[in-house]
């Protein structure tokens with residue numbers, strides 16, 4: 001392998017290693033988002049049953065109040081029979097009207113709660129199913145992530161070994177420049193030369209230098225300082 005072929009290979013491997021690392025680094029963020037989604041589903045599931053419990057309590061309270069109102073109404077109506085003073089009679093009548101209004105409002109509320117309870121209860125199987133699906137999806141995504149991470153790590157190991165092997169073939173006289181640049185810039189330390197243009201900075205290169213690069217010479221772009229190799 002010539003020095004320029006080595007540079008091309010090193011560039012490819014370093015770009016690949018960088019992409020691998022980025023994908024590995026994304027893992028925890030993806031996991032966090034998935035955990036947040038799962039927590040949201042769990043809350044929605046819990047909320048549904050809490051709503052049912054609250055509606056049942058409200059129903060019990062309203063039914064109790066309705067019974068009290070009915071008892072009071074019967075008492076008021078009985079009292080009305082014994083009143084002969086018109087002013088007192090009107091006052092009692094007004095009390096009865098208020099109690100009747102309260103009774104009607106409670107009956108409406110009880111019916112509305114009943115309808116809501118029926119609806120929420122009927123939705124329980126679907127709500128349970130959605131929560132189970134969310135848990136299954138989360139478990140599957142964890143398995144997928146584990147397999148993906150193993151694959152990425154294996155690729156990383158292989159690519160690191162290949163990079164070390166390629167770098168070991170670089171001429172000793174270029175080694176320190178290579179180490180310095182690749183350490184500082186990573187994959188950005190390299191640039192292909194294509195159609196007499198440095199692909200790193202888009203600057204034109206003299207024919208003489210293009211020929212030198214093609215001939216396997218270790219050259220840096222005079223404009224951007226990247227290590228040059230001929231494009232395939």
Ligand SMILES: [Zn+2]
Nearest residue numbers: 198201221224
């Ligand atoms: Zn350049």
